[in-house]
Amino acid sequence: MPVFPTxxxxxxxxxxxxxxxxxxxxxxxxxxIQAPEIYExxxxxxxxxxxxxxxxxxKTRQQISKLQKHIEEISDAADGQIFEAxxxxxxxxxxxxxxxxxxxxxxxxxxxxFYAIIQNYAEAIRRVNDPYLAxxxxxxxxxxxxxxxxxxxxxxxxxxxxxxxxxxxxxxxDITPSDTVSMDRRQSLGFATEQGSPNSxxxxxxxxxxxxxxVGLQGLIIEIQAxxxxxxxxxxxxxxxxxxxxxxxxYKDIERRKKExxxxxxxxxxxxxxxxxxxxxxxxxNVEFNHEFPLVESSGAAGIGLFRTEFYLLGQGEIPAEETxxxxxxxxxxxxxxxQAIIRTLDAGGDKLPAEPLPEPEPxxxxxxxGIRVSLxxxxxxxxxxxxxxxxxxxxxxxVMFPLVSAIxxxxxxxxxxxxxxxxxxxxxxxxxxxxxVGVMIEVPSAAIMADELAKEVDFFSIGTNDLIQxxxxxxxxxxxxxxLYKPTNPAVIRLIKRTIDAANANGIWTGVCGEMASDxxxxxLLIGLGVDEMSVGTHQLPRIKQAIRSxxxxxxxxxxxxxLSMRFSSDILQLTQ
Numbered sequence: 045m046p047v048f049p050t051x052x053x054x055x056x057x058x059x060x061x062x063x064x065x066x067x068x069x070x071x072x073x074x075x076x077i078q079a080p081e082i083y084e085x086x087x088x089x090x091x092x093x094x095x096x097x098x099x100x101x102x103k104t105r106q107q108i109s110k111l112q113k114h115i116e117e118i119s120d121a122a123d124g125q126i127f128e129a130x131x132x133x134x135x136x137x138x139x140x141x142x143x144x145x146x147x148x149x150x151x152x153x154x155x156x157x158f159y160a161i162i163q164n165y166a167e168a169i170r171r172v173n174d175p176y177l178a179x180x181x182x183x184x185x186x187x188x189x190x191x192x193x194x195x196x197x198x199x200x201x202x203x204x205x206x207x208x209x210x211x212x213x214x215x216x217x218d219i220t221p222s223d224t225v226s227m228d229r230r231q232s233l234g235f236a237t238e239q240g241s242p243n244s245x246x247x248x249x250x251x252x253x254x255x256x257x258x259v260g261l262q263g264l265i266i267e268i269q270a271x272x273x274x275x276x277x278x279x280x281x282x283x284x285x286x287x288x289x290x291x292x293x294x295y296k297d298i299e300r301r302k303k304e305x306x307x308x309x310x311x312x313x314x315x316x317x318x319x320x321x322x323x324x325x326x327x328x329x330n331v332e333f334n335h336e337f338p339l340v341e342s343s344g345a346a347g348i349g350l351f352r353t354e355f356y357l358l359g360q361g362e363i364p365a366e367e368t369x370x371x372x373x374x375x376x377x378x379x380x381x382x383x384q385a386i387i388r389t390l391d392a393g394g395d396k397l398p399a400e401p402l403p404e405p406e407p408x409x410x411x412x413x414x415g416i417r418v419s420l421x422x423x424x425x426x427x428x429x430x431x432x433x434x435x436x437x438x439x440x441x442x443x444v445m446f447p448l449v450s451a452i453x454x455x456x457x458x459x460x461x462x463x464x465x466x467x468x469x470x471x472x473x474x475x476x477x478x479x480x481x482v483g484v485m486i487e488v489p490s491a492a493i494m495a496d497e498l499a500k501e502v503d504f505f506s507i508g509t510n511d512l513i514q515x516x517x518x519x520x521x522x523x524x525x526x527x528x529l530y531k532p533t534n535p536a537v538i539r540l541i542k543r544t545i546d547a548a549n550a551n552g553i554w555t556g557v558c559g560e561m562a563s564d565x566x567x568x569x570l571l572i573g574l575g576v577d578e579m580s581v582g583t584h585q586l587p588r589i590k591q592a593i594r595s596x597x598x599x600x601x602x603x604x605x606x607x608x609l610s611m612r613f614s615s616d617i618l619q620l621t622q
Contacts, residue, residue: 415448
């Protein structure tokens with residue numbers, strides 16, 4: 045496919061998954077390897093850049109030949125044959141000519157020109173539905189990494205680990221949840237991807253963190269030219285490449301009006317979150333990292349309703365020690381006091397980070413080793429986290445919450461381990477809150493159906509609507525073939541939420557919602573009407589939700605919820621909420 049002309053405005057339309065606007069050059073990250081540094085060259089440097097390509101390829105050939113010889117010396121000669129394809133690729137005249145042509149036509153440096161062409165090769169192979177060819181794409185990534193390292197002997201030529209040091213919009217085939225939370229928001233102003241779904245954990249985190257994002261832009265990486273000026277429209281789901289001055293002016297005006305709205309919303313920060321007829325709702329914040337704690341107070345949140353600890357625990361290569369965890373949880377307690385901070389224990393698996401490398405991939409990670417199952421099978425790791433949470437509870441109001449509970453037995457075991465930790469801390473003379481609130485996530489139908497029994501064992505419920513919808517309607521929310529069936533207004537989901545809330549009320553405990561439904565303004569009246577006591581959302585979304593709650597009547601919401609509970613079709617409930 046041709047690269048977009050550098051002097052023409054082109055608008056690509058995808059799916060908006062996180063609102064916001066971003067203005068910056070495109071930074072391309074293809075699967076397998078990070079893009080190298082990109083810079084323009086003058087015409088009189090073309091030949092020297094082409095020479096750099098040949099030098100890097102030759103250096104790589106020599107390295108692979110030595111590696112092949114070494115393997116043959118210590119093993120069977122046949123084992124060294126796996127590198128033959130690598131050497132053949134490095135001598136591919138077609139590949140070399142395309143790289144040379146790219147340097148001449150794009151006037152970009154050698155390493156990025158090589159990177160762009162080799163990624164086209166890899167992407168073309170990946171898109172053929174053949175397992176053998178898919179493995180060959182991995183070989184291409186390996187070769188590409190080696191070649192990129194060999195463009196220079198200095199460290200500065202190596203593949204960048206942290207992205208460019210200037211503001212940019214990330215362009216990628218897909219982005220993982222861990223990539224999303226680790227983005228440097230000072231430089232990465234938003235992202236656009238070829239793949240993705242509004243219901244993916246990546247999209248959910250982008251909304252929570254306030255990162256503008258658009259997904260579903262097919263063929264984007266192959267077509268776009270690196271460093272192209274772009275505008276990312278996370279409201280309408282557009283990526284505008286090489287925008288005209290009039291287009292920039294139009295979007296700058298939208299940006300100005302949005303900022304004015306934010307200033308008005310900020311005036312509500314210290315106001316109570318109550319309906320117009322006096323129903324109080326606790327509106328708290330979802331967070332992933334301790335650097336977000338100051339945002340909780342500045343957003344006007346009543347504490348932390350969900351601290352997703354998996355990104356903090358698993359994003360550093362190894363799980364932090366108890367003492368390190370204790371310091372972070374204690375900081376959460378101090379920053380949110382007198383409000384509560386609820387720490388969710390490790391929730392790995394599914395489309396989140398894996399708890400540890402498995403000997404073989406799980407056939408269906410969403411139905412596999414995730415949530416509380418991981419913690420109960422890794423007792424030592426679980427106790428370290430529980431001890432850290434308990435010790436931190438001495439510094440404020442903490443709650444502990446167990447994810448993906450599917451049976452009452454899991455709660456009983458988890459509580460017994462928590463009690464063990466309390467006994468140990470007593471013996472060691474370490475302070476903690478003996479009355480710390482213990483809650484569970486209601487995320488699977490079995491938990492919702494048994495909510496009347498689960499409520500007798502805990503102090504609160506927090507409904508994780510993302511997974512509850514997925515498991516209730518048997519839809520993988522990131523599978524594009526069935527994602528249209530993933531509907532928050534499915535009557536079965538609404539009835540399970542109501543069943544959970546009623547069970548909590550009957551047993552004198554409170555119910556919150558920390559899933560995406562809590563952040564959907566259209567569904568706010570429905571949740572209020574169903575009887576939720578607490579809603580936890582991203583700090584960037586919180587002011588609008590507060591404004592919505594303060595503008596509605598609880599009595600009218602209750603009537604709306606009653607009507608919704610009598611309906612048979614998702615579309616009818618959705619229309620009711622509009």
